[in-house]
Amino acid sequence: MEYRIEHDTMGEVRVPADKYWGAQTERSRNNFKIGPPGTMPFEIIEGFAYLKKAAAYTNFNAGVLSQEKNVI
DSSP, X not given: OOEEEEEXXXXXXXXXXXXXXXXHHHHHHHHSOOSTTOOOOHHHHHHHHHHHHHHHHXXXXXXXXXXXXXXX
């Protein structure tokens, strides 16, 4: 497999050359189980969804998020 070198505040990390993500995503892939075999409970994922929705409402009401990006 071919790799490219990406950089972040923690230094260099090898990322598969055919992927679009950067260093932080690759670090997450290496350190956490992501995807179907992951161990993240559904309740936590659902909680993050509520948190992101609340942030979208707040940013829309503050005038920094457009109606197209805010699902009300």
